[in-house]
Amino acid sequence: MSRFLPLERSTRHSPVWFVPYDEYAERVRTVGVTVRLDRFSDGGWLPLDDAAVRTPSAAIAYPGLGRHRAPAAIGPQRHRARFTAAGYEPLYPADGRPFDAGLVGVEFLVHPYHDTETTGAGAPLPPIVPRLVRLLPSVSFPYPPGLRTAHGVVRDAVTRAPIANALVEARGQTSPDLTPWHERTLSDASGAFRLALRWEGERTAADPVGETFRLQATERPGRAGSLTVRLPQDAGSRHNIEIREQ
Known part of the structure; x- marks a missing residue:
């Protein structure tokens, strides 16, 4: 080529x-x-x-x-x-x-x-x-062994049909220096996604070990959905992000 x-x-x-x-x-x-x-x-x-x-x-x-x-x-x-x-x-x-x-x-x-x-x-x-x-x-990206990821499917909230090529992303800040981070991926033809979570999520004084991540999925302007992933308890879970009119 x-x-x-x-x-x-x-x-x-x-x-x-x-x-x-x-x-x-x-x-x-x-x-x-x-x-x-x-x-x-x-x-x-x-x-x-x-x-x-x-x-x-x-x-x-x-x-x-x-x-x-x-x-x-x-x-x-x-x-x-x-x-x-x-x-x-x-x-x-x-x-x-x-x-x-x-x-x-x-x-x-x-x-x-x-x-x-x-x-x-x-x-x-x-x-x-x-x-x-x-x-x-993509879903088939060869992430290095041991890297944390969140996986699942992006669906229409009404029809339950999978949504291809949806943008799935997560944002946050490292601590203690508060450096912004941003991870993104796209769902495949079956709506499946696999998003890397290389950086640390939000922590609270009540649970200093656990981390919280908010995943946002977008199909187009005005159609999006989100969910919260908590680690380590949600590690390995299959997540469904529902897209609806905003």
Whole structure:
């Protein structure tokens, strides 16, 4: 899937840059990441065979995408990129955007061009801004032995149907330095999830040994659910998070 081109060539010719980021390891990851490209045409998504390349700066790019002999004859075209990586699920909303489980790729516009400087109308090409694509641990992620996790299923509170691609997360602070922590995962096609609990939960004077974690699951804005996990008593338990209108 990946081959290397000079950074300058990739920069000039690719209308998009993607930077896959392993959120669990907190580092950029391109090895083992596959990208499938589609173009929206006649009311549906048409798979493309354009080959992605990996730049020396660890970005995934599409040199030549949008190059056309007569760019003035066509307008911007809607595309999307879908990511896969063993043990991970891609988080498609951009940072700072509301989560929506219905997103199945990163959508973007490709502006046609004949050279690397102008579009068919003579206007400058839009600037290329690298897009970070976060990869979250999936149900099959190989957590190290002994790591605490919470697992279960995300369901609709009314229909009891499993909800795929729901965002499951937990937040807290370490003690005594109060450093914030945030763990996230996505449910699979059957609604199943497995969330790492690497950091300590809330403690109380009444129970200095036990820890409390609040899990939040989101399907889309206005549809979410939560539950409380207590360790060690809930260790190994299967949890059901019910999604309902908020």
